[in-house]
Amino acid sequence: MSPEPIxxxxxxxxxxxxxxxxxxxxxHERAVMVAPVHLGERIEEIVSTILDxxxxxxx
Numbered sequence: 001m002s003p004e005p006i007x008x009x010x011x012x013x014x015x016x017x018x019x020x021x022x023x024x025x026x027x028h029e030r031a032v033m034v035a036p037v038h039l040g041e042r043i044e045e046i047v048s049t050i051l052d053x054x055x056x057x058x059x
């Protein structure tokens with residue numbers, strides 16, 4: 001069984017560049033995703049969009 005994918009959530013003023021060392025280190029053993037936290041006006045919209053994009057289970 002492969003490990004659960006990892007989903008990183010950058011702060012509102014950050015992007016995937018924040019996690020480059022972690023992505024480089026972890027992507028060899030599992031799927032890694034950086035969630036797009038800029039897709040929505042309200043937290044509820046952002047969370048809903050992210051959950052639609054992510055696998056059912058993730059770390």
